[in-house]
Ligand SMILES: Nc1ncnc2c1ncn2[C@@H]1O[C@H](COP(=O)(O)OP(=O)(O)OP(=O)(O)O)[C@@H](O)[C@H]1O
């Protein structure tokens with residue numbers, strides 16, 4: 271993409287340093303070009319949507335940003351400093367939480383355990399330090415607080431196994447987990463694709479709550495009304511490049527789709 275497209279940031283955003291930035295990423299798979307020089311900036315406190323047709327490079331872009339793929343060329347900066355993520359864990363440790371639709375939660379465990387998955391808190395004293403006993407009661411209390419803080423009201427019983435929850439509630443657990451541990455950036459890949467109206471609204475509300483708490487969100491979605499409802503800026507991928515970056519104020523949904531499909535020049 272060109273620098274002019276990336277500069278379509280809101281005026282306020284342009285003066286700030288991006289939290290996460292990609293510069294001229296190139297990723298090829300044999301003869302297939304997944305990304306053809308894509309740049310992206312994510313500013314503090316914004317929701318950046320990524321839209322584009324099938325195969326436009328959205329997932330590849332996210333994979334390169336979150337350490338799931340290694341770009342052939344280009345640079346990734348976190349807080350202005352170059353980073354070289356070799357695996358998703360590297361990005362995770364740096365504060366980038368990626369929430370996938372299916373792999374987000376551990377179904378047999380309860381809600382509280384899922385929120386603390388991989389970060390279990392131990393009991394005080396010898397029970398925790400020597401016997402490695404987890405502080406279930408403490409984690410449940412914190413889990414309830416975390417869900418209440420995020421305005422998740424449909425999930426009051428944190429002792430229910432996640433497999434008994436609806437799709438939207440599971441997604442809510444995944445997003446809550448991302449928000450719970452001081453993440454710098456939350457990346458959501460098609461979070462509402464399989465959800466009903468009420469569940470989708472719940473996830474969209476969570477995205478807004480994250481933004482209000484100062485955590486910027488990258489949201490990949492094919493759902494234009496969802497994108498236009500929550501996004502501050504919209505990065506349009508087309509044929510491996512960023513066609514342009516627009517805002518819900520500057521363009522209509524029809525405009526966005528026309529640019530996405532190539533019916534209209536950006
Ligand atoms: N592992 C891979 N091996 C070969 N080609 C790949 C691989 N991953 C992606 N591609 C190709 O790179 C291009 C971009 O794919 P990508 O998955 O990023 O698209 P997308 O925008 O996420 O599409 P969708 O909306 O269908 O999810 C496509 O042409 C795809 O076939």
Ligand SMILES: [Mg+2]
Pocket residue numbers: 328329330
């Ligand atoms: Mg994809």
